[in-house]
Amino acid sequence: MSPILEVRNLQTHFFTKAGVLKAVDGVSFEIGAGEIIGLVGESGSGKSITGFSILGLVDEPGRIVGGQILFKGQDLTTLAPADMQKMRGSRIAMIFQDPMMTLNPVLRIETQMIEAIxxxxxxxxxxxxxQRSRDALGLxxxxxxxxxxxxxPHQFSGGMRQRVSIAIAMLNRPDLIIADExxxxxxVTIQGQVIHEMQKLCRKTRTALLWITHDLAVVAGISNRICVMYAGRVVEQGPNEAxxxxxxxxxTNGLLGSVPSQNRRGEPLQQIxxxxxxxxxxxxxxxxxxxxxxxLPECRQSAPEEVTMDDQRILRCFNRMK
Ligand SMILES: Nc1ncnc2c1ncn2[C@@H]1O[C@H](COP(=O)(O)OP(=O)(O)OP(=O)(O)O)[C@@H](O)[C@H]1O
Ligand SMILES: [Mg+2]
Structure with missing residues (x-):
């Protein structure tokens, strides 16, 4: 079965006064129906710009300068802005860190949901x-x-507001959701509940989900695959467990070292x-x-290319961890 989304060698650069900032520089991954991909990395690694590129929301001085974003086979980078806008909120939906990016403070939830449909x-x-709005909120x-x-919106708690924005994202039964933090x-408790709610919903409705976070622990429990980003590139991606x-x-090893785990309880978190x-x-x-x-000496001379390993892992490293 062909994937819902295929990002191929995406390059999104910002043409700033100080020079060309390569926010995303050769990112490739794919998502199948009902799959959850975790996109992880430190602040500034290019996660949000990857998401914005897929949604066609990169603003000046930023531009997609290379690569393809195939959504059900159609290259989104070639779509006219009006067609891309139709795509957003219907076939592709988004959820932001701040639910008020989605919600209008002066309208009742009901009005906003009916309008979205x-x-x-x-x-x-x-x-x-x-009726559909009511069902979505129940879900x-x-x-x-x-x-x-x-x-x-202000009559809801933060967690409930985020649930409402998730319900709105799901309203038109999108094929793909991009959720940025x-x-x-x-x-933490509410976080866990919302994460599992999202996982259940996506599995049930076969929605593909790109989950962006700086916290590997958040996606470790729910993703099919994880992509680890560093300085605008995916340095390692592979099946969750592997x-x-x-x-x-x-x-990746360093990031995992900074995730608290059972056997390291009591020890200070490792920092890279x-x-x-x-x-x-x-x-x-x-x-x-x-x-x-x-x-190794060669690590200074050239940037490692992506290599596909036996276990469907893709790696950019000359000296992989043994
Ligand atoms: N409008 C802009 N103009 C110039 N540079 C930008 C712009 N937007 C983002 N960048 C740069 O692009 C790089 C990637 O930013 P991005 O927002 O994708 O990071 P991120 O991985 O989402 O980080 P965070 O975890 O902090 O959200 C950063 O160096 C950022 O400064
Ligand atoms: Mg971000």
């Missing part, structure tokens, strides 16, 4: 739209949806020492070389 399909009547775990949908602002169980890139090189002035070699404890 009718904008997409004007043949749906008000009663049917109301994300909002009790008494009939009554709650008459409320305004959707649970980061929530407290990648967590046996990381091959020293950066050093700083990310400037995306305006990347070295000729591997961008992780200055922080890597396993670096």
């Amino acid at each position: 009718q904008t997409h399909d004007s043949s749906v009547g008000k009663d049917e739209a109301r 994300v775990g909002i009790s008494s949806p009939e009554e709650r949908m008459r409320a305004y 959707p649970t980061t602002a929530l407290d 990648l967590i169980g046996k990381p091959m890139h020293p950066y 020492e050093g700083i990310v090189p400037s995306l305006l002035n990347l070295p000729a070699g591997c961008a992780f070389e200055n922080r890597c404890s396993n670096a």
Whole structure:
């Protein structure tokens, strides 16, 4: 079966006064129906810009300068802005860290949900739209949806607001959802609930989900595959268990070292020492070389290409972890 989304060698650069900033520089991955892909990396690694590129939301001075974004075989990078706008909110939906990016503070939840349905399909009547909205709220775990949908966004808690924005994202039964740090602002218990709700929903409705987070622990439990980004590139990607169980890139290993786990309880969290090189002035070699404890002389000379390993893992490293 062909994937819902295929990102091939995506390059999104910002043409700033200080020079060309390579925010995304050769990113490739795919997502199948009902699959969850976790896109993980430190702040500034290019996760959000990857998401924005797929959604056609990269603004000046940024531009997609290379690669393809195939959505059900159609290259989104060649779509006219009006067609891309139709795609958003219908076939491709998004969930942001701040649910108020989706919600209008001055309208009742019900009004916003009905509008989201009718904008997409004007043949749906008000009663049917109301019914579908009620069902969607029920699906994300909002009790008494009939009554709650008459409320305004500020009458909900942060966790409930995020559930509403998830319900809105699911309203038109999209094929793909891009969720950028959707649970980061929530407290840990609520975070866990929302994550599992999303996982259940996507499996049930066969929706593909790209889950962006800086926290590997968040996606470790729910993803089919994980892509680890560093300085605008995916340095390692692979099936969830393989990648967590046996990381091959020293950066992934470092990230895992900073995830609290049972057997490390009580020990301080490991930090990866050093700083990310400037995306305006990347070295000729591997961008992780200055922080890597396993670096070889060749790591300074050229950047490693992607290599596919036996276990469907894709790696950019000259000296993989044994
Ligand atoms: N409008 C812009 N102009 C110039 N540079 C930008 C712009 N937007 C983003 N960038 C740069 O692109 C790089 C990638 O940013 P991005 O927002 O994708 O990071 P991220 O991985 O999502 O980080 P975070 O975890 O902090 O959200 C960063 O170096 C950022 O400074
Ligand atoms: Mg971001």
